[in-house]
Amino acid sequence: MTPSQRRWVFLVAGGGFLAFYLWGLVGLPGFGHYPGPYGDIINAIAVSQTHATAVVSAVNFEYRAFDTLGEEFILFTAATGVATVLRHLREERDTSAMDEAMNRDVPATSDAIRMVTLAFIGPTIVVGWYLTSHAQTSPSGGFQGGIVLATAFVLVYLAGQFIVFKRLSPVALTDAIEAIGAGSFAAVGIAALALGAAYLSNILPLGSTPGAVNSAGTIPLISFFVGIEVSAAFILIIGELLEQTLIVREGNR
Amino acid sequence: MDSLLPLAVAIPLLGAAGISALTPLFGNRRRVLDAVAILTAAAVTGLLVTIMLSTADGQRVYWFAGFTPSHGVALGIDFAVDQLNSGLAALTATLVTAALMFSWRYFERVASYYHALMLVFLAGMVGFCLTGDVFNLFVWFELMGVAAYALTAYRPEERGPIQGALNFAITNSVGAYFSLSGIGLIYGRTGALNMAQIGQAITGHRPDGLVVVAFVLILMGLLTKASIVPFHFWLADAHAVAPTPVCVLFSGVMVELGLYGIARVYWSMFGAGLGHQGAITAVLLALGTATAVVGALFCFRQRHLKRLLAFSTINHAGLFLIGIALLTPLGLTGAAVYVIGHGLVKAALFLCVGIVLHRLRSVNETTLHGRGRRLPVTGVVFGLAALALADLPPFALYLGAGWIGQSGDARELPWITAVIVTTSVLVGAAVLRVAGGVFYGLGDPPSEEPAMAEEASEESSETDTAKSRTPLSMIVPPIALVALALAVGLLPHLGELAQDGAVRFQDQAAYNATVLAGAHIAHPTALLGPEDTSVTTTDVVTGVGTAVASLVLALMALYWRRLPVLRRGFEPGTGLVGPIRRFQSGVVNDYVTWMVVGLACIGGALAFAIR
Numbered sequence: 001m002t003p004s005q006r007r008w009v010f011l012v013a014g015g016g017f018l019a020f021y022l023w024g025l026v027g028l029p030g031f032g033h034y035p036g037p038y039g040d041i042i043n044a045i046a047v048s049q050t051h052a053t054a055v056v057s058a059v060n061f062e063y064r065a066f067d068t069l070g071e072e073f074i075l076f077t078a079a080t081g082v083a084t085v086l087r088h089l090r091e092e093r094d095t096s097a098m099d100e101a102m103n104r105d106v107p108a109t110s111d112a113i114r115m116v117t118l119a120f121i122g123p124t125i126v127v128g129w130y131l132t133s134h135a136q137t138s139p140s141g142g143f144q145g146g147i148v149l150a151t152a153f154v155l156v157y158l159a160g161q162f163i164v165f166k167r168l169s170p171v172a173l174t175d176a177i178e179a180i181g182a183g184s185f186a187a188v189g190i191a192a193l194a195l196g197a198a199y200l201s202n203i204l205p206l207g208s209t210p211g212a213v214n215s216a217g218t219i220p221l222i223s224f225f226v227g228i229e230v231s232a233a234f235i236l237i238i239g240e241l242l243e244q245t246l247i248v249r250e251g252n253r
Numbered sequence: 254m255d256s257l258l259p260l261a262v263a264i265p266l267l268g269a270a271g272i273s274a275l276t277p278l279f280g281n282r283r284r285v286l287d288a289v290a291i292l293t294a295a296a297v298t299g300l301l302v303t304i305m306l307s308t309a310d311g312q313r314v315y316w317f318a319g320f321t322p323s324h325g326v327a328l329g330i331d332f333a334v335d336q337l338n339s340g341l342a343a344l345t346a347t348l349v350t351a352a353l354m355f356s357w358r359y360f361e362r363v364a365s366y367y368h369a370l371m372l373v374f375l376a377g378m379v380g381f382c383l384t385g386d387v388f389n390l391f392v393w394f395e396l397m398g399v400a401a402y403a404l405t406a407y408r409p410e411e412r413g414p415i416q417g418a419l420n421f422a423i424t425n426s427v428g429a430y431f432s433l434s435g436i437g438l439i440y441g442r443t444g445a446l447n448m449a450q451i452g453q454a455i456t457g458h459r460p461d462g463l464v465v466v467a468f469v470l471i472l473m474g475l476l477t478k479a480s481i482v483p484f485h486f487w488l489a490d491a492h493a494v495a496p497t498p499v500c501v502l503f504s505g506v507m508v509e510l511g512l513y514g515i516a517r518v519y520w521s522m523f524g525a526g527l528g529h530q531g532a533i534t535a536v537l538l539a540l541g542t543a544t545a546v547v548g549a550l551f552c553f554r555q556r557h558l559k560r561l562l563a564f565s566t567i568n569h570a571g572l573f574l575i576g577i578a579l580l581t582p583l584g585l586t587g588a589a590v591y592v593i594g595h596g597l598v599k600a601a602l603f604l605c606v607g608i609v610l611h612r613l614r615s616v617n618e619t620t621l622h623g624r625g626r627r628l629p630v631t632g633v634v635f636g637l638a639a640l641a642l643a644d645l646p647p648f649a650l651y652l653g654a655g656w657i658g659q660s661g662d663a664r665e666l667p668w669i670t671a672v673i674v675t676t677s678v679l680v681g682a683a684v685l686r687v688a689g690g691v692f693y694g695l696g697d698p699p700s701e702e703p704a705m706a707e708e709a710s711e712e713s714s715e716t717d718t719a720k721s722r723t724p725l726s727m728i729v730p731p732i733a734l735v736a737l738a739l740a741v742g743l744l745p746h747l748g749e750l751a752q753d754g755a756v757r758f759q760d761q762a763a764y765n766a767t768v769l770a771g772a773h774i775a776h777p778t779a780l781l782g783p784e785d786t787s788v789t790t791t792d793v794v795t796g797v798g799t800a801v802a803s804l805v806l807a808l809m810a811l812y813w814r815r816l817p818v819l820r821r822g823f824e825p826g827t828g829l830v831g832p833i834r835r836f837q838s839g840v841v842n843d844y845v846t847w848m849v850v851g852l853a854c855i856g857g858a859l860a861f862a863i864r
Binding site: 020026034199 | 392415466846
């Protein structure tokens with residue numbers, strides 16, 4: 001199809017789809033009218049059943065932990081996929097970047113950026129760790145915390161230290177840590193089986209006080225493993241992509 | 254016993270993570286990785302066969318984290334396992350094991366990523382088969398998708414794999430987004446994600462726009478995965494570039510999982526609530542027939558062996574959808590047996606192509622003509638598999654085709670048999686033409702138009718240099734798979750067993766009671782009266798006839814230029830070059846546009862029928 005043919009075919013078909021979709025949307029309940037039983041039941045029982053005061057975390061890491069296991073492995077696979085696709089390209093020399101005029105050096109990082117980013121690294125790690133370890137008490141968890149932790153490593157790069165970034169996160173080690181995080185989540189489930197409970201059951205003591213950091217049994221444990229996996233996966237992906245850019249630059253010099 | 258169910262997913266996931274985590278320790282000792290991967294896949298196969306055998310007396314339901322439903326509300330996620338889905342999962346694990354064994358000597362260099370990706374792919378497919386929760390279905394759908402995209406791009410040093418993988422990833426992701434929005438809609442109505450609970454909530458009400466739209470949207474991702482026309486374009490592109498052991502899984506099971514998903518979503522959620530079976534049958538039959546015809550015609554014209562087999566898969570996906578579309582126990586029985594036979598045989602065919610690529614460094618039928626005589630064993634296996642694909646008894650495929658045809662006759666749709674036979678003859682002839690030309694040097698090498706020839710030689714080798722002998726680890730898996738297809742076809746009481754599973758699969762009330770109330774239903778009631786599954790003479794005659802007709806057509810294609818009666822210079826299928834190049838353009842924008850066209854047509858048709 002030529003682009004203009006395609007545009008017309010798409011507009012006509014897309015219009016038909018839109019009408020069809022609207023026919024479905026009008027059947028949704030009105031704003032503020034929650035029809036289903038699920039949220040009401042979970043709100044009523046989750047805190048006493050799991051001792052987690054963050055009910056979303058209770059759903060993510062306990063009631064529907066099996067979904068979360070699959071999602072975590074989606075991220076694991078995506079990171080592995082990025083590594084697979086970029087693996088052979090390491091020796092590649094490409095000439096595509098726009099800002100690569102000959103005889104011009106890549107501008108050095110300014111001291112201001114270096115100063116600010118370095119100052120942020122410590123607090124970022126603290127916040128990331130806080131989010132990862134408080135899934136059971138507040139809206140947070142390993143996915144959010146892991147991303148923040150990965151950001152700390154990116155700040156190292158922003159401070160102009162790609163070498164340090166790579167030294168802090170060599171590919172093989174990051175890969176292994178990522179796999180350990182993902183595998184440990186699956187293993188927590190197996191541990192429940194070994195104790196005769198159902199897969200991914202909450203087998204640890206729940207603690208006496210709902211809302212305490214040391215409550216809710218396996219929920220903080222799973223959140224911790226997810227945090228490890230997520231931060232390692234993002235460090236891996238960002239590192240691979242950054243390396244690509246640097247290779248391109250070196251190739252052009 | 255029940256604790257085996259989660260292990261079917263947990264073991265391959267742990268295997269993948271373990272392989273990735275241990276790579277720094279084992280580094281270059283590749284055989285360790287190979288062995289761990291093969292053993293993991295084999296263990297999962299054994300596990301799933303055990304599970305399948307245990308479902309003979311009723312469905313098994315497993316609640317993760319122990320949250321059994323109370324008062325018909327599911328708090329957690331369940332696996333709901335019956336004969337059909339555990340059988341499909343067992344087939345999946347079998348093919349993954351075969352593909353991993355084949356890879357033992359196939360790749361020169363292979364990073365640990367390959368094994369980890371294959372095991373994650375396996376886990377995703379098994380989870381997709383067994384789950385009883387529609388969002389969980391989507392999670393595994395995405396997991397197997399991501400693994401499949403990465404495996405397609407496994408040889409990224411060339412441009413082709415990246416392009417094929419991108420087309421695959423974009424079209425399937427677009428389909429998945431539609432599916433997710435459909436899940437969101439039905440959740441907005443029912444507040445439930447468990448399929449049985451959703452089914453119960455929408456049964457007994459008049460189906461309105463929301464239910465119809467949610468059904469069609471959820472189907473989108475599944476139809477795309479199942480490569481149903483016009484959602485099929487990605488498949489040939491992905492097959493052409495993916496490593497051959499990966500193609501085995503794409504054609505052998507992944508496409509079929511999309512069809513399983515359609516059947517599961519229909520019979521576990523929407524069937525009773527939607528009603529209007531006539532309209533649903535009509536829409537699905539139209540899609541299936543179009544797919545079967547397009548796949549067969551494009552298959553016959555191909556010279557690129559992997560693309561040829563890919564189009565044959567599209568043809569078969571259409572035939573399976575016809576079996577499902579009849580909404581009868583016998584139609585579903587036929588589709589299930591057909592899927593198993595086809596999966597085994599198609600996997601063997603792809604593995605033989607892999608051997609050809611390994612030894613002769615080409616997948617172009619034209620340049621390979623006669624060169625396969627150096628591979629006598631591969632030639633015999635390929636030939637047998639090709640005859641099986643052309644429905645030759647007693648390989649399992651003719652039974653599936655026969656039962657789908659019979660069920661069509663019973664529903665006064667006798668043309669279904671005609672569609673099955675004619676398209677199977679075309680596909681069988683194409684594959685047999687390859688067998689005769691490449692492995693036995695029969696006839697003339699096809700003269701080729703430059704455009705198609707260029708396409709057929711785009712494949713560069715996955716192995717660095719041509720090998721002088723075929724390793725045992727490469728030839729044993731295809732032999733075993735063909736033997737298995739034969740054994741399944743000869744299995745006594747196969748029809749009764751499969752129909753038992755199909756009746757259970759279609760009894761939505763029994764499914765609801767089992768999942769939500771823990772009932773044990775020993776004898777589910779058939780939607781329509783169970784039909785006769787004995788093997789009739791008609792089945793055998795039709796099967797033999799299809800195979801013979803394929804053979805004749807294949808010989809005609811090979812000796813075309815020596816036939817006196819025909820116009821000189823005319824090549825069969827010339828008229829198809831234009832359509833193939835126009836529609837199979839490789840431009841993903843076109844593919845997505847056709848998907849939206851298909852969506853609008855399906856939605857419009859069902860909207861007018863059900864409104």
